[in-house]
Amino acid sequence: MNVAIVGLGLIGGSMAKSIKNRTSHTVWGIDLNAETMTMARMCGAIDAPLTEENLPQADLILVAIRPGAAIEWVRQHAPQIAKSAILVDLCGVKRTVVAAIAPIAEERGFSYIGGHPMAGKERGGFTASAEDLYVGASMILTPDKRTDMRLLETLKAFFLDLGFAGLTFSTPEEHDRIIAFTSQLAHIVSSAYVKSPEAQKRRGFSAGSFQDMTRVARLDEDMWTELFLDDEDFLTAELEELIGHLTDYRNALRAKDTQRLHDLLKEGRELKATAGGN
Amino acid sequence: MNVAIVGLGLIGGSMAKSIKNRTSHTVWGIDLNAETMTMARMCGAIDAPLTEENLPQADLILVAIRPGAAIEWVRQHAPQIAKSAILVDLCGVKRTVVAAIAPIAEERGFSYIGGHPMAGKERGGFTASAEDLYVGASMILTPDKRTDMRLLETLKAFFLDLGFAGLTFSTPEEHDRIIAFTSQLAHIVSSAYVKSPEAQKRRGFSAGSFQDMTRVARLDEDMWTELFLDDEDFLTAELEELIGHLTDYRNALRAKDTQRLHDLLKEGRELKATAGGN
Numbered sequence: 290m291n292v293a294i295v296g297l298g299l300i301g302g303s304m305a306k307s308i309k310n311r312t313s314h315t316v317w318g319i320d321l322n323a324e325t326m327t328m329a330r331m332c333g334a335i336d337a338p339l340t341e342e343n344l345p346q347a348d349l350i351l352v353a354i355r356p357g358a359a360i361e362w363v364r365q366h367a368p369q370i371a372k373s374a375i376l377v378d379l380c381g382v383k384r385t386v387v388a389a390i391a392p393i394a395e396e397r398g399f400s401y402i403g404g405h406p407m408a409g410k411e412r413g414g415f416t417a418s419a420e421d422l423y424v425g426a427s428m429i430l431t432p433d434k435r436t437d438m439r440l441l442e443t444l445k446a447f448f449l450d451l452g453f454a455g456l457t458f459s460t461p462e463e464h465d466r467i468i469a470f471t472s473q474l475a476h477i478v479s480s481a482y483v484k485s486p487e488a489q490k491r492r493g494f495s496a497g498s499f500q501d502m503t504r505v506a507r508l509d510e511d512m513w514t515e516l517f518l519d520d521e522d523f524l525t526a527e528l529e530e531l532i533g534h535l536t537d538y539r540n541a542l543r544a545k546d547t548q549r550l551h552d553l554l555k556e557g558r559e560l561k562a563t564a565g566g567n
Numbered sequence: 568m569n570v571a572i573v574g575l576g577l578i579g580g581s582m583a584k585s586i587k588n589r590t591s592h593t594v595w596g597i598d599l600n601a602e603t604m605t606m607a608r609m610c611g612a613i614d615a616p617l618t619e620e621n622l623p624q625a626d627l628i629l630v631a632i633r634p635g636a637a638i639e640w641v642r643q644h645a646p647q648i649a650k651s652a653i654l655v656d657l658c659g660v661k662r663t664v665v666a667a668i669a670p671i672a673e674e675r676g677f678s679y680i681g682g683h684p685m686a687g688k689e690r691g692g693f694t695a696s697a698e699d700l701y702v703g704a705s706m707i708l709t710p711d712k713r714t715d716m717r718l719l720e721t722l723k724a725f726f727l728d729l730g731f732a733g734l735t736f737s738t739p740e741e742h743d744r745i746i747a748f749t750s751q752l753a754h755i756v757s758s759a760y761v762k763s764p765e766a767q768k769r770r771g772f773s774a775g776s777f778q779d780m781t782r783v784a785r786l787d788e789d790m791w792t793e794l795f796l797d798d799e800d801f802l803t804a805e806l807e808e809l810i811g812h813l814t815d816y817r818n819a820l821r822a823k824d825t826q827r828l829h830d831l832l833k834e835g836r837e838l839k840a841t842a843g844g845n
Contacts, residue, residue: 407774427771457771467772470765475776478756480835481812485805487748488842493705493735494745496685498753499844501779506839510832514825521820527763528817532810534759539806542799547792554788557758561784564766566777 290447293339293347294318295362297329299410300379301353302418305334307451310420317343325415334418344369349447351404352378355515360389372398375440379404381468382519383431383461391433400440403431403461405468406453411507424452431461469523476513477528479506568725571617571625572596573640575607577688578657579631580696583612585729588698595621603693612696622647627725629682630656633793638667650676653718657682659746660797661709661739669711678718681709681739683746684731689785702730709739747801754791755806757784 292308294301297320305316318335320326329335337343344350344366352359359378370376376399380386387403394401408426410417428448432441445456459467482488483506491499517524541549570586572579575598583594596613598604607613615621622628622644630637637656648654654677658664665681672679686704688695706726710719723734737745760766761781769777795802819827 407772409774409776426774429772455771459772464772467765467769470763471769471773471777474760474763475780477813477816478760478780479776479839480832481809481816482752482756483835483839483842484812485748485752485808487745487805488838491745491749491842493733494685494707494737494742495749495844496687496704498687498757498783499749501782502753502756503839503842503844504779505776506835508832508836510829510836513832514829517820517828518823518825521823525817525820527765528813528820530763531759532813532817534762535755535806535810535813538755538759539803539810542795542803542806545796545799547796550795551788551792554758554786554791557761557784558786558788560766561757561761561781564761564769564781566773566781 290314290348291343291346292316293344293350294335295339295350295352295359296320296354297325297334297415297418298353299413299415299417299422300406301351302329302334302415303408303420303422304351304353304379304451305329306418306420307423309333309335311452312450317347320415322415328415334415341369345371347371347374350374350376352376352380355512356380356382356386356519357515359386363390363393367393367397367399370397370399375400375402375443377402377404377430377444379406381405381472381516383459383464385519387431387433387461391435395435400435402433402436402440402444403464405429405464407457409472411505413509413512421452423448425454426452427455427457428453429457429459429464431459431464465520466523469520470527473513473517473520473524474527474531476505476508477517477524478531479503480508482506568592568626569621569624570594571622571628572613573617573628573630573637574598574632575603575612575693575696576631577691577693577695577700578684579629580607580612580693581686581698581700582629582631582657582729583607584696584698585701587611587613589730590725590728595625598693600693606693619647623649625649625652628652628654630654630658633790634658634660634664634797635793637664641668641671645671645675645677648675648677653678653680653721655680655682655708655722657684659683659750659794661737661742663797665709665711665739669713673713678713680711680714680718680722681742683707683742685735687750689783691787691790699730701726703732704730705733705735706731707735707737707742709737709742743798744801747798748805751791751795751798751802752805752809754783754786755795755802756809757781758786760784
């Protein structure tokens with residue numbers, strides 16, 4: 290296949306590297322940053338730049354830029370996209386993006402499905418991208434009434450070739466609700482956690498848990514502001530849920546209520562056991 | 568040296584294994600759990616049980632049980648401790664423990680210093696203990712007016728032999744203030760984070776950040792309830808600080824205030840950079 294990748298940051302760059310390392314597909318890529326384009330060509334992550342000329346020959350188009358920019362790119366380039374092509378956006382929110390792109394794809398006659406690879410890093414950009422970023426990860430897709438089995442079979446084979454463990458199907462709504470908790474809330478907690486004045490005085494006093502809590506505070510505020518605002522309803526609800534629970538612990542501590550504190554911790558341990566994860 | 572270890576859980580068991588793997592010291596250990604004693608002897612983590620008979624011959628005594636139990640153990644066994652011996656408790660809080668043990672040590676004439684190895688795991692007990700738990704970690708000690716240089720030199724050589732990267736000196740007060748933030752608060756956040764109903768529905772939707780946020784929710788509620796209550800003042804203050812910051816993000820989100828949200832995230836990124844860590 291000819292695979293076009295729009296945006297060669299952490300996500301798009303890792304797609305390019307994964308494809309070139311693990312498959313025989315051709316990759317055409319485009320990034321606004323000239324240095325990124327040079328690096329991507331020099332290290333063989335792309336075969337050639339994506340242009341107005343080769344876009345119509347793309348069989349699969351992966352859009353790996355921010356939600357607003359992704360919608361705008363599709364709007365502008367839809368006339369050059371072949372009716373036989375499949376377009377997948379890789380944005381971290383799905384309701385706003387799918388609602389804007391799906392009607393354009395339907396009108397123009399090409400295939401479209403929303404996607405979100407469950408992989409990331411605390412650093413962004415092409416230099417942080419890696420050919421093994423997606424190994425063992427889950428690829429979320431949001432099929433709709435236009436999605437047929439052949440499209441899903443094609444994408445399944447493609448993503449498994451890149452090292453993904455499997456596909457997870459979701460509605461845009463369910464995706465945005467769960468991701469508000471599993472990813473977005475974690476970024477806000479990290480960002481808030483590091484604001485205690487003690488964070489600057491902690492040297493020699495930290496084991497793994499401080500690192501865990503603050504790893505993703507090293508985030509790109511431009512991107513995350515957009516993602517958070519696109520998911521404001523679910524994210525605000527999760528944030529309020531967490532603040533409520535933290536207040537329970539605070540109240541138990543302040544009252545020196547041993548039994549209550551013990552119960553809260555025990556409940557957390559049990560919920561972690563059923564939620565799973567390391 | 569003859570090293571006595573009181574409590575063979577994660578911390579004491581790892582001390583025993585580190586000593587036997589990395590030094591030629593003799594280790595005598597004691598644990599209330601009979602199975603732990605059998606395992607510790609079978610795998611060579613201790614040379615013999617610590618008894619009323621050999622305790623007077625111990626040169627170094629490491630007390631690795633909970634704060635209240637540690638104080639009680641020292642109170643009961645002080646008469647059997649040699650005046651030439653050094654006793655170090657490894658409890659996770661220092662004010663209550665040092666305030667109780669230091670006067671006993673002074674009265675009986677043996678050396679005492681509070682300690683806290685900056686290493687841990689989300690699982691406890693002898694089975695989780697490891698001979699490399701302390702590799703690269705910092706060992707916090709709380710010297711006081713009775714601490715002389717010879718004592719510190721002896722302890723420095725001993726802990727470096729076990730793989731520790733170095734010693735960090737602190738007052739009990741400073742220790743408890745910083746640890747409330749770097750460790751205790753992280754445990755409360757993990758325990759609270761996993762309480763969202765979404766935690767139970769997240770399969771296929773999680774990358775690293777959910778894992779980071781909830782790893783230590785798998786805690787021992789008996790131990791942590793005691794540690795938290797012994798550090799209630801500092802921990803409550805940190806919890807209120809965090810709740811305040813989280814509320815700032817919540818307010819910016821709810822108001823859809825792009826600039827404010829962006830500023831909050833930028834500030835977090837900058838503070839993470841100066842705070843350091845992965």
